[in-house]
Amino acid sequence: MKNIIFDIGNILLSFQPELYLEKHFSPPQMGDLMMIIFASDEWVELDMGTMMIQDAIDSLTLKHPHYHDEIISVLENWTQMLIPITENVEIAYELKKKGYHLYLLSNFHKEAIQTMYQQYDFFDIFEGGVISAEEKVVKPDEEIYTILLERYHLNPEESLFIDDSLANIKAGNRLGIQGIHLPYLANLKEELKKIGLL
Structure with a gap:
């Protein structure tokens, strides 16, 4: 991974x-x-x-x-x-330190995402991302996943996607992307430990 x-x-x-x-x-x-x-x-x-x-x-x-x-x-x-989920942000930093490449894939409004980028510097640790409003396509449409994979030359088998929607995880699975379905406030660290990433 x-x-x-x-x-x-x-x-x-x-x-x-x-x-x-x-x-x-x-x-x-x-x-x-x-x-x-x-x-x-x-x-x-x-x-x-x-x-x-x-x-x-x-x-x-x-x-x-x-x-x-x-x-x-x-x-x-x-x-x-929109308030940072501190424990998950800290995990993102931890994954970055371990050498993983971090990306964003989100359904989000154009004006709002720019506000978030300006407000929270943790977004700087991500190497790239695909935002629905900028591409005119939303998850779980497989096209938005393909845009991410092709734009950043990602191998789906080497990629893990974390999302709170099961439908979005399943769409990624169909393209070969492993997923963690993480309902709101579920324990991300535990899920990552289960698959040996932390």
Whole structure:
């Protein structure tokens, strides 16, 4: 194994919108906003790179005028929900020190990923990455995995992919990439020890 590929959301950065919404809105509002924003076609289009944040705000406030101000507040500030998962970031540094090549493969909005790169210097240890909004394709579409493999000349049999979605792991498996399915807050160190990488 030479290459370790990391998802970002809930692997390197915690993304739990329910907790954020709970702090700022009443329970009925929270439930509505979860559906209106995070289960919307617009959210998918942000990941696809076919919409920017202002486009999503315009579209969603038009559809849901009774939540106009709340939608704007959430979408203008949603990157505050993204908090480093310290233990997994430390493991990434440990893997780098051991000589593994680190890469990113994530469904992520174009504007948000630039904010994260500027905010957190641990992204500097990654040699490259493929972000859905920049490629106009999202996991688990096999095309996004192929883009990563070809762009960085990676042998899939020498590559391990860590993601919180089983469907995303299975898509990588079909291309020969070994995977660790890591549900939110599962123990990454234990999983890596099981396969002899730590």
